[in-house]
Amino acid sequence: MTPGVRPxxxxxxKMHGLAxxxxxxxxxxxxxxxxxxxxxxxxxxxxxxxxxAQALAGALALGGQDCHEAAKGAHTGDIxxxxxxxxxxxxxxxxxxxxxxxxxxxxxxxxxxxxAALAAGLIPVxxxxxxxxxxxxxxxxxxxxxxxxxxxxxGFGTAGGVVAYEPxxxxxxxxxxxxxxxxEIHASIRELLHEYMDEEHANLVRIVxxxxxxxxNAKSIFALPNVDGGLVGGASLQLDSIKEIIASI
Ligand code: PEP
Numbered sequence: 001m002t003p004g005v006r007p008x009x010x011x012x013x014k015m016h017g018l019a020x021x022x023x024x025x026x027x028x029x030x031x032x033x034x035x036x037x038x039x040x041x042x043x044x045x046x047x048x049x050x051x052x053a054q055a056l057a058g059a060l061a062l063g064g065q066d067c068h069e070a071a072k073g074a075h076t077g078d079i080x081x082x083x084x085x086x087x088x089x090x091x092x093x094x095x096x097x098x099x100x101x102x103x104x105x106x107x108x109x110x111x112x113x114x115x116a117a118l119a120a121g122l123i124p125v126x127x128x129x130x131x132x133x134x135x136x137x138x139x140x141x142x143x144x145x146x147x148x149x150x151x152x153x154x155g156f157g158t159a160g161g162v163v164a165y166e167p168x169x170x171x172x173x174x175x176x177x178x179x180x181x182x183x184e185i186h187a188s189i190r191e192l193l194h195e196y197m198d199e200e201h202a203n204l205v206r207i208v209x210x211x212x213x214x215x216x217n218a219k220s221i222f223a224l225p226n227v228d229g230g231l232v233g234g235a236s237l238q239l240d241s242i243k244e245i246i247a248s249i
Pocket of ligand 1: 012166170171172173210211212213231232233234235
């Protein structure tokens with residue numbers, strides 16, 4: 001944990017959740033969330049942002065899972081940052097590895113999206129993380145550094161931007177890096193932040209860990225220096241697990 005920083009636990013629901021189940025889960029997560037050490041953020045499917053915003057009335061933060069880099073236009077099926085904001089989101093996840101892989105999103109595109117998010121008043125949660133091959137070749141830090149350099153927009157630190165370190169091979173697989181591997185990469189991300197922004201903001205950017213984070217491993221991961229919370233996929237859909245993860249910080 002970084003001193004002076006309010007940790008963030010973000011749940012990425014991905015493409016899961018219809019209105020009834022999503023509302024019930026969000027309400028249950030919100031009960032008892034007041035006064036917690038961590039800020040809790042739910043990123044449901046875009047269709048649920050507005051109803052959740054209405055039901056939760058600010059008890060939890062809400063975020064989108066992606067946005068387009070354009071403010072509006074002929075982009076069938078896409079969603080603009082201002083639309084997420086209008087629906088009640090304050091954050092947006094960008095550059096998730098599932099999007100980098102399935103839609104060939106480059107880091108340059110992620111940066112354009114992050115610029116659009118900032119312009120709309122949303123806080124970007126920019127995901128970085130190495131594929132397994134790069135980890136095995138000892139190139140994890142290098143890959144992450146390249147993604148950071150190419151993905152982070154100007155003004156990221158002052159806007160409260162969040163970096164999520166998510167090794168691709170750990171997402172949804174039950175595998176996680178060792179604690180010292182997580183510590184090393186998070187330290188290298190912090191170091192890089194100091195190259196991009198002034199010291200105060202570089203120290204305050206939250207760097208969260210994501211990838212098979214669960215109720216069993218969360219406590220030891222969150223105790224590491226420069227780990228300021230988590231981005232949680234699968235376990236954020238189970239009430240007991242997400243509550244335990246939130247309580248582990
Ligand atoms: C994610 O997709 O952001 C994620 C961290 O997934 P999981 O926790 O299921 O590995």
